[in-house]
Amino acid sequence: MTDATRLELSRALVVAGLILYVPANTLPVMIMTVAGDVAPLTVMGGVQELYDSGLAPVAAVVFVASIMIPFLKLISLSWLMLMHGSGDLLRERTTLLRVLHQIGTWSMVDIFLLGVLVAVGQLGILASVEAQAGGLFFAAVLLCSLFAADLYQPRMIWQPAMP
């Protein structure tokens, strides 16, 4: 794959990720039914619920992993794409790209959480957990930003501008 193709694909994936980020955060990820109490939960709703139950540290972990990291990753990638070809802040951009590689995977917490909750939420009328469309969008955002960061390689920051 040529670097020009990599850049183009990477740009497309970042834009797709930014668009998908909206439904991923507004649509419910799951519907929890416990003892007849039906609660559709968005990603933020899950964080809110944890916070309201006095579990602020856990809420913070989920908030950072599933809301802040994907957002910061997409914003940082957009900035890197816009800066592509410029000769400024080369070293800082290289470090940023490395950091994005390291932290990106932590957003997967929410997908795994869904997996674990769906597994134990099979008690029929007593307690059930149903996955919802938000989960699909959320997974798509993660994959977009993961592949975008992977396609845009550190060495491309150091190469002279491409058309």
Next chain:
Amino acid sequence: MTDALVSHHAFLCPLCGANIHDKELKPGEELHCGRCGETLRRLHHGDPSHLLWALATTGLILWILANVYPILTFDVAGNTQSNLILTGVLGLINQGYWPVALLVFICSIAAPAVHLGCLWYVAGACCTGRRFPMVQRVAHAAKEIAPWSLVPVFMIACFVAVVKLDMLGTVYWDSGILWISLLSICSLAIAQLVDRQWIAKRMKELT
């Protein structure tokens, strides 16, 4: 061993193209590019392949235990449900969310196993000093699959799930979570130990 014998010479940084003056490293030292910060070379204390092989073997055993024992049991009014990692995957498929199920399956079951298996094979070849069949391709596969192996993230998700379920009913830990935690520690240790440049160099030396 051979690292110390490399003579002083200049080469180009593969990342930013800066001129690098090579120098002899003491064990544990690293050579970084002064311009972009890329790690160019590293000299290990001794030969890490035996330790890598031992960790990969441990990891494979822990992987089996983590997949065979239930993670947690959820209890609502006397009705219980316990789960394996695979139960979640099957649950998602049953509800029609197979893309999410596939992602969970790859990142928490398949990729860790393939990654550990590949490293086990490569480290085995390095230990014995023999060129096992297709060992270079296996080393390449290990490098490609590594970012998809997300057991530590899965472990965090299990802990969050316990906290969440505790609000709704009674949750009991099962032994699976212990094996998943140990597997996480093992894979983090492996990630620290694996040095791709060193492996690539060893691959060329194998007879």
